Amino acid sequence: MDYKALAQLLFPEVTDTPEDMEARFPARELPEGAFVSRMAPSPTGFVHLGNLVQGFTSERLSHQSGGVLFLRVEDTDAKREVPGAVEILIDTLKHYHINFDEGATVDGDQGAYGPYRQSQRAPIYHVYAKLLVEQGQAYPCFCTEEELTAMREEQEAKKENFGYYGRYAIWRDRSIEDVKAAIAAGIPWVLRFRSTGNIENKLKFTDLIKGNLEITENDIDHVLLKSDGIPTYHFAHAVDDHLMHTTHVVRGDEWLPSLPFHVQLHRALGFKMPKYAHIGTLQKMDGSSKRKLSKRKDPELALTYYREQGFPVAAVSEYLMTILNSNFEDWRRANPDADLNDFKFSTKKMNPAGSLFDITKLRDVSKNVISRMNAAEVYAYVLDWAQEYDPDFAAALASDPAMSTAIFAIGRGGKKPRKDIAIWSEAKAYMGFFFDQFFRMEDGIDEKFSKTDVKVALQAFAAHYNPDDEQTTWFDKIKFIAETLGYATDMKAYRAEPEKYRGSVADVSMFLRVAVTGKLNSPDMYEVMRVLGREKVSARINALLETL
Ligand code: GLU
Numbered sequence: 001m002d003y004k005a006l007a008q009l010l011f012p013e014v015t016d017t018p019e020d021m022e023a024r025f026p027a028r029e030l031p032e033g034a035f036v037s038r039m040a041p042s043p044t045g046f047v048h049l050g051n052l053v054q055g056f057t058s059e060r061l062s063h064q065s066g067g068v069l070f071l072r073v074e075d076t077d078a079k080r081e082v083p084g085a086v087e088i089l090i091d092t093l094k095h096y097h098i099n100f101d102e103g104a105t106v107d108g109d110q111g112a113y114g115p116y117r118q119s120q121r122a123p124i125y126h127v128y129a130k131l132l133v134e135q136g137q138a139y140p141c142f143c144t145e146e147e148l149t150a151m152r153e154e155q156e157a158k159k160e161n162f163g164y165y166g167r168y169a170i171w172r173d174r175s176i177e178d179v180k181a182a183i184a185a186g187i188p189w190v191l192r193f194r195s196t197g198n199i200e201n202k203l204k205f206t207d208l209i210k211g212n213l214e215i216t217e218n219d220i221d222h223v224l225l226k227s228d229g230i231p232t233y234h235f236a237h238a239v240d241d242h243l244m245h246t247t248h249v250v251r252g253d254e255w256l257p258s259l260p261f262h263v264q265l266h267r268a269l270g271f272k273m274p275k276y277a278h279i280g281t282l283q284k285m286d287g288s289s290k291r292k293l294s295k296r297k298d299p300e301l302a303l304t305y306y307r308e309q310g311f312p313v314a315a316v317s318e319y320l321m322t323i324l325n326s327n328f329e330d331w332r333r334a335n336p337d338a339d340l341n342d343f344k345f346s347t348k349k350m351n352p353a354g355s356l357f358d359i360t361k362l363r364d365v366s367k368n369v370i371s372r373m374n375a376a377e378v379y380a381y382v383l384d385w386a387q388e389y390d391p392d393f394a395a396a397l398a399s400d401p402a403m404s405t406a407i408f409a410i411g412r413g414g415k416k417p418r419k420d421i422a423i424w425s426e427a428k429a430y431m432g433f434f435f436d437q438f439f440r441m442e443d444g445i446d447e448k449f450s451k452t453d454v455k456v457a458l459q460a461f462a463a464h465y466n467p468d469d470e471q472t473t474w475f476d477k478i479k480f481i482a483e484t485l486g487y488a489t490d491m492k493a494y495r496a497e498p499e500k501y502r503g504s505v506a507d508v509s510m511f512l513r514v515a516v517t518g519k520l521n522s523p524d525m526y527e528v529m530r531v532l533g534r535e536k537v538s539a540r541i542n543a544l545l546e547t548l
Contacts, residue, residue, distance in 0.1 A: 006176055007133035009183070010140055010191070014123070014130045021127055025113055025243040034067035037248040038103070038241070039093070042074045043085035047092040047303045049282055049293065049357065050252055055098045056320055057279060058250040060345035063099075067247070071103030072240060073117045076230050086117070092303050096313055113244040118236050125231045128239050128269060129191055129224060137268045138224055140189040141171040142182040161199070163220040164192065172221060191225035193235075195264060203260045208277040208347040210253070218260040234261055242271040253278040253354075277347045280354025293357060300359050310385040310424025314340075315366035321345075322365065323355035367419040375409035378421075382408070385424035393428050396435045406531045407431045410523040418523065433517045434532060439540070443520040445511060453502060454511050455548040457485055461512060462541050467534040471526045482508045515544040 028036060037058040041051050062069040071093070073086055090106050102111025109116050132138035141164070143151075148164075155162050172194065182189065197217035205213045224235040231239070241249060256278050266273050283290045284298065293301045300306075306316055317340055321328045326349045335342070370378065379401065386394035397404045408431070411418030420430050432438035445454055460481040469477070479489045482505040488494030494504045513525055516537055522528060529537050 001136070001173075001176060003134050003136045006139070006179065007130045009176070009179065010133055011126055011130040014126045016123070016127045018127060018131055021124060021243060025245070028068065028245045030068065031066055033065055035062045035065040035248045036068045036070075036244070036246050037062040037250055038070045038072050038244065038246055039098070039100075040072045040074050040237075040240075040251070041089055042077060042080065043082070043089050044080050045082035045085040045088060046295065047089055048295070048301050049303065050279075050301075051093075052096055052098075052303060052316070053282060053320060053324065053355070054250055054252065054279060055093060055096070056317065057277065057324065057345075057347070057350075058248070059098050060341075061248055061250065061277075061347070062101075064341070064345060068101045069099070070111060070113070070244065071100045071105075071116060072244070073104045074233065074236065075117055075119045076233065076236055078119075078228075078230075092307075095307060096303070096316065118240065119230070121236070121240070122229055122231075124243070125225065125235060125239055126229065129231075129235075132193070132224070132268060133191070135268070137194050138191050139172060139174075139194060139221075140179055140182075141169075141192045141221075141223075142179075142187045142189045143171065144187075164222075165195065165220045169221045188227035190223045190227050192221040193224050193261070193265065193268070195219050195221050195261075197260060197264060203263060205259060205263070205276075207256075208248075208275055209280070209350045210256070210278055210352045213256075215256070215260050218258075218264060220261070222261055234258060234265060238262060238265040238269060238271060241274055242266075242269070246274050248277060249274045250277045250279065253280050277350075279350070280352055282357045283354055284357050284359075290356065300357075308389060308425075310382075310389070310426075311362065311366055311422075312369055312381060312424070315362065315369040318369055319362040319365040322361075323357060325349040326351070363422040366422045370421050371412070371417040371419045375405045375412055378408040378412075378427075379405045382424050382427045386427075389425065390428065393432065393438070396432075396437060403434065403531060407434055407523075410527040410531070420523070431523075433519065433522070434528075436536070439518055441514070441518045441544075443514060443518065445514050446507075449503065449507065449511075451548040453485075455545060457481060457487075457508050457511050458515060458541050458545055458548075460485065461508075462538065462545075465534075465537065467529065467537070474526050474529075478508055478512070479505055512541075515541045 030036070039051070039055045039058055041047070059069050061067075071090070073089070075081055075086065086104065087106055090104065093100075102113065102116075103109070104116040115121050129138060143164075147170075151164070151168050152162060154160075155168070169192075171192070195218055197219045199216050199219050201217045202214040203217050205215060207213055222234060223232050225231050237249075240246075259276070259278075263273065265271075282293050282301075284293050295301055318332075321340060321343065322332070325343070325345055328343060328349075331343050332338075373381075379397070383394055383397050383404075386397060411420070421427055428438065433440075461478065464477045464481065466473075483489050485508075486502040487508055488498075488501040488504045491504060491506070494501055509525060510520065513522055514520065516522075516525070516532065517528060532540075
């Protein structure tokens with residue numbers, strides 16, 4: 001067979017050579033040991049935790065080595081593509097502070113190795129497709145859907161492996177005349193790889209996360225170019241990562257079975273193999289067993305979930321680091337205030353079987369992260385979140401930034417800061433009562449206290465209340481009122497003989513708390529009253545008194 005003639009027949013428009021491509025995408029000038037890695041997501045409209053895990057891993061590996069991280073949009077599957085998905089993707093990755101040095105952006109490409117959208121790279125793939133045909137390593141296949149289905153049914157019936165291989169590879173050795181006739185008849189064709197692999201053999205391979213592996217060789221003549229001339233993932237991966245000079249391919253381990261094919265492709269194309277890090281799938285506990293996170297069952301798989309709920313990005317990063325590197329938590333304990341990026345990330349510390357994701361732990365991490373922020377930061381983040389997801393709340397916060405910040409300052413700082421908020425969407429329930437428009441009587445006062453009990457205590461407080469009091473004076477007054485009205489101020493004595501008292505000082509505080517905040521739980525009452533000011537405190541006490 002004259003492979004050159006076949007190549008010319010299939011790709012008459014291709015005049016560029018692989019050498020031209022090498023010249024167009026020269027080696028990067030980077031210091032010794034710098035990694036080049038990438039995110040190569042498909043724009044399906046659904047950006048998930050797996051994408052983020054992959055992105056963080058690539059980001060850390062490249063940036064901590066002084067290398068490059070780029071974004072390549074793998075939009076070769078037109079069937080799966082959703083309008084606006086590329087923008088959603090880019091916007092989401094930006095939200096999580098994955099900073100790309102180059103690649104696709106909403107305003108087009110940035111960098112010297114583009115285009116960074118695979119759908120725009122067809123002429124580049126065709127140069128290499130032509131090369132493979134010239135070398136007899138690829139050939140056109142004109143099989144129809146029906147023929148392929150019949151093949152599959154036969155394989156199923158005979159309990160044989162599925163796929164286009166061996167005697168099923170019916171276009172593998174057809175004459176150029178047959179090819180010409182099929183083209184003349186207008187039959188669509190795909191380009192297939194001519195595999196020389198044997199499933200009796202194992203490929204030995206070292207993965208940066210999984211370690212030493214032995215995987216069955218590939219004997220299938222996989223598709224390289226689809227009938228529209230667009231490449232499959234496999235072919236595009238080999239060509240793009242070669243020309244973009246990727247040194248480290250970090251991807252999900254669902255690609256591991258394709259690795260033998262990728263090794264074959266690199267060899268056939270004369271490309272140096274990058275290093276691979278295959279990340280295990282994220283799992284969660286379901287009862288007492290582990291399972292993969294599922295799009296259908298687990299809303300927390302979607303990255304939109306964290307944004308809508310208002311998980312600080314810093315908390316998500318911090319938590320993902322704890323599940324990605326087994327030594328991260330120890331490092332964090334030893335370096336509580338260090339920047340996350342000072343941690344030496346390593347693929348060796350990743351669990352080959354995949355990490356276990358636990359939203360409760362993420363919430364705990366988030367509470368800690370938020371408790372270390374100052375009030376101004378918390379205010380800015382909550383406002384930012386509310387502007388997108390709760391405009392009324394945002395308007396209230398923005399109407400009085402000083403008061404809002406003062407509220408977030410309550411219980412903040414010091415050795416044991418309060419940890420009331422795990423996510424920004426909880427801020428309103430936590431502090432909305434400061435604003436009259438959100439204030440509601442959410443919790444009632446225990447019915448063991450009569451209306452008169454509550455009334456008398458609140459009236460007494462109102463009579464003694466002075467907003468200028470120091471905290472001790474303020475509390476002494478409450479104790480005095482309690483004592484005068486027959487409530488215990490010594491909790492031990494109260495617990496020993498509760499029947500001797502109307503209640504305790506804690507109950508009197510509770511009356512006040514409910515009157516002023518509408519709730520049984522709130523931040524420190526003294527601070528709350530100070531921020532609210534005399535007018536509002538008095539108005540709320542009076543409002544409750546009116547109902548008694
Ligand atoms: N587009 C592929 C995916 O989304 C990328 C895999 C890779 O990073 O090479 O799974």
